[in-house]
Amino acid sequence: xxxxxxxxxxxxxxxxxxxxKWREDNCRNSEQIVDVGExxxxxxxxxxxxDIWIIYEQVMxxxxxxxxxxxxxxxxxELRKQFPDSHRVKRLTGMRxxxxxxxxxxxxxxxxxxxxxxxxxxARKRKISILRAQGKSTEAIRELNExxxxxxxxxxxxxxxxxxxxxxxxxxxAAFCLEELMxxxxxxxxxxxxxxxxxxxxxxxxxxxxxxKYFAQALRLNNRNMRALFGLYMSASHIAASPKVSAKVKxxxxxxxxxxxxxxxxxxxxxxxxxxxxxxxxCFYSFFFFIGY
Amino acid sequence: xxxxxxxxxYVKMYLHSCLFPRCSVxxxxxxxxxxxxxxCVTDCVPLLHSHLPLAPITQLALTQVKEDLRVQEGDQxxxxxxxxxxxPNRLVELLQALVSRVPLPVLSPVDFCRLGTDCCPFLSRxxxxxxxxxRDIASQLLESGDHGxxxxxxxxxxxxxxxxxxxxxxxxxxxxxSPANGSI
Numbered sequence: 001x002x003x004x005x006x007x008x009x010x011x012x013x014x015x016x017x018x019x020x021k022w023r024e025d026n027c028r029n030s031e032q033i034v035d036v037g038e039x040x041x042x043x044x045x046x047x048x049x050x051d052i053w054i055i056y057e058q059v060m061x062x063x064x065x066x067x068x069x070x071x072x073x074x075x076x077x078e079l080r081k082q083f084p085d086s087h088r089v090k091r092l093t094g095m096r097x098x099x100x101x102x103x104x105x106x107x108x109x110x111x112x113x114x115x116x117x118x119x120x121x122x123a124r125k126r127k128i129s130i131l132r133a134q135g136k137s138t139e140a141i142r143e144l145n146e147x148x149x150x151x152x153x154x155x156x157x158x159x160x161x162x163x164x165x166x167x168x169x170x171x172x173x174a175a176f177c178l179e180e181l182m183x184x185x186x187x188x189x190x191x192x193x194x195x196x197x198x199x200x201x202x203x204x205x206x207x208x209x210x211x212x213k214y215f216a217q218a219l220r221l222n223n224r225n226m227r228a229l230f231g232l233y234m235s236a237s238h239i240a241a242s243p244k245v246s247a248k249v250k251x252x253x254x255x256x257x258x259x260x261x262x263x264x265x266x267x268x269x270x271x272x273x274x275x276x277x278x279x280x281x282x283c284f285y286s287f288f289f290f291i292g293y
Numbered sequence: 294x295x296x297x298x299x300x301x302x303y304v305k306m307y308l309h310s311c312l313f314p315r316c317s318v319x320x321x322x323x324x325x326x327x328x329x330x331x332x333c334v335t336d337c338v339p340l341l342h343s344h345l346p347l348a349p350i351t352q353l354a355l356t357q358v359k360e361d362l363r364v365q366e367g368d369q370x371x372x373x374x375x376x377x378x379x380x381p382n383r384l385v386e387l388l389q390a391l392v393s394r395v396p397l398p399v400l401s402p403v404d405f406c407r408l409g410t411d412c413c414p415f416l417s418r419x420x421x422x423x424x425x426x427x428r429d430i431a432s433q434l435l436e437s438g439d440h441g442x443x444x445x446x447x448x449x450x451x452x453x454x455x456x457x458x459x460x461x462x463x464x465x466x467x468x469x470x471s472p473a474n475g476s477i
Contacts, residue, residue, distance in 0.1 A: 028315075065315075166346050194344070201348040226450045231349050271454045 003039055012044040016051060023058055030065035033058060038071055053082060060092055064099040072096055087113050091122050103130050121151055128160075137168055155184060162194075171202045189221035193228045200235055205244060211235045212256065226267065233260035296324075300427045300470045301463065302337040307431045308440040308462075309339040316342045320445070321358055338457070339445035354446040361458065430469045439465060 015036050022033060037059030045052055060075035076096060079089045090113050097106035107130060113123040124147055131140035144161045148154065162177035178195040185191055196214035199207040212235035218228035239245060240253035302322060309318050321338040340354045434440055442462045449457035 166344060169346055194347075197344065197347040197349050201346070226453060227350060230353050230450075234349055234352070267453060274454060 003043070012040060012047060015040050015044075016048060016055070019055055019058060020051075023054070028065070030062040033062035034066050034068055034071065037062065041075070053079065057088075057092065061095065064095060067099070069096070069099065072099070087117060087120060087123070091120075091126060094123070094126055098126070098130060098133065103134060106130060121147075121154065125157065132164070137164055140164060141168070153184070155181060166198065171198050174198050175202070187221055189218040189225055189228070192218035192221060193225055193231065196228070196231055196235070200231060205239070205242060208235050208239050212239065212253070216256075223263075224267075226264075229260050229264050229267070233257050233264065236260065296332045296334060298334050299336070300423070300430060301466050302334045303427050304431045304434065304466050305337040305339060305443065305459065305462070308434060308443045309337075309342075309445060311435055311440050312443055312445075313342040317345055318342045318445070319345050321355070323362070339443060339459075341447045342445060343447055350447070350450070357446070357457075426470065430466065433469065434465070 018036060019033065019040065022029060027033075037055060040048070040055065041052075041059060048055060056075040056079050060072045060079070063069070063072035063075065073096070076089070076092055079086075079092065083089045090109055094106045094109035094113075097103075097109065107127060110123040110127050113120050117123075124143075128140050128143045128147065131137075131143060141161065141164050144157060144164065148157055148161065151157065158177050158180050162174045162181070165171070165174035165177060175195060175198045178191055178198060181191045182188070182195060192214045196211045196218060199211040199214065212232060215228045215231040215235060218225050219232060222228075236253040236256040240250050240257060245253075306320065309320060318339065318341065320340045322334045323336040323338065324332045324334045338358050340358075341350060344350070439462070442459070442465070444455040444457050444459055446457050449455050
């Protein structure tokens with residue numbers, strides 16, 4: 001079978017740069033990382049210099065995600081040889097044990113790290129991940145709350161806690177976590193939209209009005225957010241349809257809903273025109289290719 | 294209650310769970326049933342792979358599927374242009390349906406990891422016609438990477454040019470499961 005570099009006519013530098021971009025963007029495209037990384041490691045490791053170690057780590061984590069224990073072990077062994085006493089490598093050892101569902105052994109590894117370094121946040125978060133993997137949501141929530149009391153600025157942890165609360169249908173606490181995230185990330189339209197969805201799900205007039213406001217805020221930050229557009233339409237329509245609201249509130253919300261409907265209509269018309277143009281372009285392209293242009 | 298799963302429904306459920314191996318996914322099973330008989334699940338509509346417990350997108354997805362099915366029934370009586378997009382024309386009806394008090398269908402969790410007789414608490418027996426062929430079709434599509442063709446409703450909202458009704462994938466599954474291929 002042809003290698004990736006042969007199939008796509010790319011050199012080892014492009015593959016290295018691609019891996020770096022995926023690292024910086026925190027992409028979880030594990031299958032692609034394994035394909036590119038495995039070839040880079042096996043055929044070009046001598047050219048990578050010190051980058052090889054971070055690539056080993058990146059490929060190892062992606063390999064665990066794809067159940068490629070063979071590749072993960074290869075990468076881990078190289079890292080252990082180079083960094084025998086590293087907590088970071090010990091954490092990777094723990095992650096491999098987690099992937100093999102040897103949770104007790106993984107916990108022992110993390111406890112050993114925490115004994116030497118109680119401030120190691122990565123090991124603490126892995127222990128919480130184990131609880132989540134085992135379906136122990138209540139314990140995971142408790143541990144995560146204790147963690148956040150000490151590390152209150154950890155946004156990843158706040159987001160994880162909001163997800164846990166949503167899965168437990170504890171929407172009030174999920175909303176609190178998302179409020180923390182919105183405070184530190186006021187320009188993130190996704191947090192606004194998720195907060196609005198939680199408020200909509202909670203129900204009640206006050207929550208619906210908050211939902212409408214935050215759907216609108218998400219649209220201000222990103223006017224292509226379709227979930228926010230539909231959410232604005234639905235929340236405004238429900239408020240307008242309520243018998244408890246005043247005539248002015250009803251009129252305003254009818255206006256908001258009409259605007260959202262028009263935007264949705266426009267977005268779908270544009271998408272159809274683009275699909276038509278795309279298929280027309282392909283027809284023309286095929287035509288020219290066929291007649292030898 | 295017993296349930297007969299069609300090849301199309303099973304394969305789409307399987308591919309949906311394979312496309313998002315790290316998430317919980319949900320979808321709608323479309324069925325016809327005779328009184329007192331087994332439920333025949335003829336198709337599956339993959340819906341969400343994120344924030345399943347939140348209401349707005351679930352409500353939107355269920356309403357759109359219902360509208361689409363209603364229009365399909367009407368289309369069967371008249372002529373339907375292949376590949377036409379009905380969205381802009383039916384937008385008003387859809388949006389009105391969204392805010393009307395439409396009773397939701399029963400939602401039942403299905404554990405895709407154990408897609409067998411014990412995967413759904415509401416059903417006492419799940420039957421699959423020609424299980425070997427169905428399983429082969431699912432594996433073939435997964436190995437060829439065609440599970441990437443599947444678009445769920447979440448994916449449609451991320452990019453509204455993608456077709457959540459999965460016409461291309463449906464055609465591929467129908468082709469693989471046709472008698473001409475020595476299959477079902």
